[in-house]
Amino acid sequence: MKRLLCIVLCVLMVLSLAACGGESGSDAKAPDTGEAAPAQGGGEKETKTGGLKIAYSIGYVGNAWRSQLVSSLEEAAEAYKADGTIAEFQVVSADNDSTTQISQCNAMLAEGLDALLICAVSPTTLASVVETAKEMGTLVILSNDPAVYEGTYCVVNNAVSYTSLINRWFATKVPSGSDIVYISGNPGNATDMLRDETVYSDIEKYGWNMIGEAPGKRNQAEAQTIMTSFLSTYPNIEGVLCQNTTFEGVAHAYENAGKPMPVVGGDSVLSTLRLWSTMEDYETIGVTNSPAISVASLHFAVLMLQGYELRDNVLEANPLDASLVNTVAVDPPVAITIDGKLPEDILVDYPLLTVLSRDEALEKYADQEDTYIPDASMSREDAIKTWFKEK
Amino acid sequence: MKEKIKKIGKWPSLPAIALLAILFVYNGVLNPGFFKKSTFFTFLLSSTPMICIVIGVCTCKIVGGIDISLGNLLSLINVTMAYLFSSSDMAAPVIILIGLLIGLGGGLLNGICIGVLRVNPLLATFATSPVYWGLALWIMPTPGGYGVPRELISFVNKTHFGVLPTAVAALAILVILWLLYMKSIYGISIYGIGGNEQSAYVSGMNVARSKVLAHVFGGFCAFVGGLVATGLIASGDPNIGTEFSLKAVTAVVIGGVALSGGEGDVWGALAGGFFLSTILIAIISSKVPTFAQNFANYSIMLCGLVLAVVIKLGAEYYRTRAKKKQSEEVRQ
Amino acid sequence: MNKQALAKSLYSKLKDYIPAAGAIAALGLISTILIDGFMNANNIGAILLRASVLAIVAMGVTFVITAGDSGLDLSTGSLMVVGAMVGPNLRFGGQESLILSFLVVIVIGALIGCVNGVGVYYLKIPALVMTMAMNGLVTGFCILLTRSQLTVNLPAKLVALNDVVVEPFRKMTLLVAAVMILLQLMLTKSKFGQMLQLTGNNRQAARLNGIPVAAIAVGVYSISSAMAAVGGVLLAGYTGLVHIDMTVEYPMQAMAAVIIGGTHAAGGVGSFVGSVMGAIVLTLLNSVLLAFNMPAGARTFIQGLVLLGVLIINNRSAKLRQ
Incomplete structure (x- = not known):
């Protein structure tokens, strides 16, 4: 009896793997529809117009932001598959283990890829993967989280412009000399280091007093704890700088303390907007750190493989190492204010920004879940316009 | 001949090895590139740090204990070495020696709490785990430390005789040490202690010393893993080992090392460890949709666990039935 | 009974609580002296609220550990997510009902x-591995089901649990305190409590005494998961929302709370009061360290040391010589 159970379990295991796998990406290897000379190692790459094989390796998918990143990405990939540009596409999650990510990337490279996009668990662990990819002529793009490797490109959200946008709006509401607190993101994250630097320099620029600072880890419960602690320690807080997925925590802390909320800046997640709509004339700003950066990365990869040339001077210094110039940074695509307006001098610096009013945003995304982040995917045309020379 | 087959059938490591074989074949069929030399070696290399922890946990388990802090101890070793490489002028051998001392020291702390102070092993290492992790995060809050010397990196990644990556050689050394240790008087006592502590004590074995040694060996495994990891990622990452501890315990259970101690050997643990590493590759080869990957990973892990345990229970059942039959025959 | 014997029996009953009580006293003292404004009703109330959520989960895990045989439960994090996803969104014939929501969530938790x-x-x-694998499995299932996008419509009564009853105690805190008292009485005075402790002490002997060991050994896991699910509902009420990754730290923290509270790892001796005290210690410690602006690594390090200290004082097995 037990032996039968064993055999059944073995078979089940194997079958479940095979069955689970059947749906996505099992298209038979489509014949190359373009000039299909396989890419040579170390140097000149032949261009292909179609039949591309691309994979995206992500550290983990266990939160709403990441899952939106994957959803937008898969949508864009489907569109490319429909017109034959992409033949095989796969997204793989490494369950937060950097050595697993190395192993997975290598396995995928072994299957033969035209491009490998990586959202790294940790920026420093991929040297061997990059080496292998170079030997095989695979294009490597670091997506969303920057990392420093010669011969790769980074397509990331511009942490500096994201933070500056919030701070500039904040400066129109919070005068110089005010006491503010700052709830930051994840200690030890590369993107967060950049945001912190921008906040510190803006605090000096606009003349605020930062009386308290703590990492909110983009977690509402954590933000609530921190804010409660701040409220007890500092009797007079005149402004709160925070980030995505922290506004509600701050709001709850104020509610529980029975104090009126001062200006709070930075969160655009839908549940925040919904909470905000119960607050009448209260003003805040929501700026999106775009999960659809994955889509921008995909367009970048496809266009490069198709032989488009980068414009001169479009590459910027890598956020982690200024001596490497291999990065394109995308400005936040969506901002939400109570009336849908922003001062002209701010708008002028953000040409691709869509500003929505709170009510517009609520209507537009009425069918989405609370954890949804109002976002806009970069289109292929915009990608060409921004980064590449017309063919 | 029948005796030999029976003996192999009773080998606690057999289920894990069988599982590993099935998964390897499955993976190889779906993705022949997996067995290409460079891919397979990278697979072995990137699994090595975790497998080192598996060997350490296996040793502690056989003594009837457990250690869930080794993964974080590995992170601490990696971070300290990377930090020293990039921020100080110490010579490389000195830095590596410091790493070794941290590994042995951590193992000693665990061993003393468990062997001498008699704290429950799971809880003791449950407590020392955040101690090591906290230190690692304190020393290096962000992954960094790019000063790892070229020599170490290439040494770890090098292949000897064209077939044996250094990292795997490190594993082999650990396994050899383990085997020597087990054959020695200290090692045999470990099995005795794991099986029944009271009778081991009564028969004169120094229980406390054996436990301390077992955990120090675990710390040594963490050092080797940390050294390989440092060469592999060429930097320091305070979170590199966080997942390893619990994965290692799972691997060891799949490998047939009994929770109560006194049974099992390193081969099953190795097989169990590689089995877990291969699951995530198999998921790629099977093109599992992204949002189902997490679920698939744990389902297969659970299936593997159930299989390993059920096979063991089945073996025990047949053994007791055979014994009963024998004693009946004798009576008649 | 003469005074000495009375004192001795009191001491043996209370000595397991000494580390937790001592820690709370020490932290309270440190924070009052060194941190301005820490000791105000709102802050303490919030700390107690957060500790309440952790306490419910810890009490559930106490059942598992008390039942012995190296039992423990690391799957509580995923059960909390299930509770938080399902409980607050339930409506019965269009009406909110806190009690019915709790019941449904308890049943689901118990089944898992x-x-x-x-x-x-x-x-x-081994429990360590089984519950860890289940934690991943259940979380993975939730991710598969919802693609990590969740909405929660909190019933007004759930949100009202945040209201103050008597400073600094809020409704949720009192609710959890009531549960604690009930469970502690059950453990010490009822037959079930006795059976639980005997099972934890020595399973063979318990079986020989006619105690349904199998039912208890399996049942405690159901209880633990059910209580974790309830904890998830409470967490949703406290934070006002649900995210798939918001309970990642709870399994380890709940275990730590139980240990600090004096429950013996080998089983047989447990205390719900202790687990609640342990939850308070951990939440308080975290808040105090935050107020000192300690970096994350230092905070984790200190928590580990505290835990280790408690274990060395409290949780040692008998010498082999005996």
Whole structure:
């Protein structure tokens, strides 16, 4: 009896793997529809117009932001598959283990890829993967989280412009000399280091007093704890700088303390907007750190493989190492204010920004879940316009 | 001949090895590139740090204990070495020696709490785990430390005789040490202690010393893993080992090392460890949709666990039935 | 009974609580002296609220550990997510009902917990590994089901649990305190409590005494998961929302709370009051360290040391010589 159970379990295991796998990406290897000379190692790459094989390796998918990143990405990939540009596409999650990510990337490279996009668990662990990819002529793009490797490109959200946008709006509401607190993101994250630097320099620029600072880890419960602690320690807080997925925590802390909320800046997640709509004339700003950066990365990869040339001077210094110039940074695509307006001098610096009013945003995304982040995917045309020379 | 087959059938490591074989074949069929030399070696290399922890946990388990802090101890070793490489002028051998001392020291702390102070092993290492992790995060809050010397990196990644990556050689050394240790008087006592502590004590074995040694060996495994990891990622990452501890315990259970101690050997643990590493590759080869990957990973892990345990229970059942039959025959 | 014997019996009953009580006293003292404004009603109330959520989960885990045989439960994080996803969104004929929501969530939790119990007791998979694998499995299932996008419509009564009853105690805190008192009485005075402790002490002897060991050994996992699910509902009420990754730290923290509270790892001796005290210690410690602006690594390090200290004082097995 037990032996039968064993055999059944073995078979089940194997079958479940095979069955689970059947749906996505099992298209038979489509014949190359373009000039299909396989890419040579170390140097000149032949261009292909179609039949591309691309994979995206992500550290983990266990939160709403990441899952939106994957959803937008898969949508864009489907569109490319429909017109034959992409033949095989796969997204793989490494369950937060950097050595697993190395192993997975290598396995995928072994299957033969035209491009490998990586959202790294940790920026420093991929040297061997990059080496292998170079030997095989695979294009490597670091997506969303920057990392420093010669011969790769980074397509990331511009942490500096994201933070500056919030701070500039904040400066129109919070005068110089005010006491503010700052709830930051994840200690030890590369993107967060950049945001912190921008906040510190803006605090000096606009003349605020930062009386308290703590990492909110983009977690509402954590933000609530921190804010409660701040409220007890500092009797007079005149402004709160925070980030995505922290506004509600701050709001709850104020509610529980029975104090009126001062200006709070930075969160655009839908549940925040919904909470905000119960607050009448209260003003805040929501700026999106775009999960659809994955889509921008995909367009970048496809266009490069198709032989488009980068414009001169479009590459910027890598956020982690200024001596490497291999990065394109995308400005936040969506901002939400109570009336849908922003001062002209701010708008002028953000040409691709869509500003929505709170009510517009609520209507537009009425069918989405609370954890949804109002976002806009970069289109292929915009990608060409921004980064590449017309063919 | 029948005796030999029976003996192999009773080998606690057999289920894990069988599982590993099935998964390897499955993976190889779906993705022949997996067995290409460079891919397979990278697979072995990137699994090595975790497998080192598996060997350490296996040793502690056989003594009837457990250690869930080794993964974080590995992170601490990696971070300290990377930090020293990039921020100080110490010579490389000195830095590596410091790493070794941290590994042995951590193992000693665990061993003393468990062997001498008699704290429950799971809880003791449950407590020392955040101690090591906290230190690692304190020393290096962000992954960094790019000063790892070229020599170490290439040494770890090098292949000897064209077939044996250094990292795997490190594993082999650990396994050899383990085997020597087990054959020695200290090692045999470990099995005795794991099986029944009271009778081991009564028969004169120094229980406390054996436990301390077992955990120090675990710390040594963490050092080797940390050294390989440092060469592999060429930097320091305070979170590199966080997942390893619990994965290692799972691997060891799949490998047939009994929770109560006194049974099992390193081969099953190795097989169990590689089995877990291969699951995530198999998921790629099977093109599992992204949002189902997490679920698939744990389902297969659970299936593997159930299989390993059920096979063991089945073996025990047949053994007791055979014994009963024998004693009946004798009576008649 | 003469005074000495009375004192001795009191001491042996209370000595397991000494580390937790001592820690709370020490932290309270440190924070009052060194941190301005820490000791105000709102801050303490919030700390107690957060501790309440942790306390419910810890009390559930106490059942598992008390039942002995190296039992423990690391799957509580995923059960909390299930509770938080399902509970607050339930409406019965269009009406909110806190009690019915709790009941549904308890049943779901109990069913999932059964799987843990069966795996640990019948299949003899070590509890550490079984519950950890289940944690990943259940979380993975939630991700698969929802693609990590969640909405929660909190019933007004759930949100009202945040209201103050008597400073600094809020409704939720009092609710959890009531549960604690009930469970502690059950443990010490009722037959079930006795059976639980005997099972934890020595399973063979318990079986010989006619105690339904199998039912208890599996049942405690159901109880633990059910209580974790309730904890998830409470967490949703406290934070006002649900995210798939918001309970990642709870399994380890709940275990730590139980240990600090004096429950013995080997089983047989447990205390719900202790687990609640342990939850308070951890939450307080975290808040105090935050107020000192300690970096994350230092905070984790200190928490580990505190835990280790408690273990060395409290949780040592008998000498082999005995």
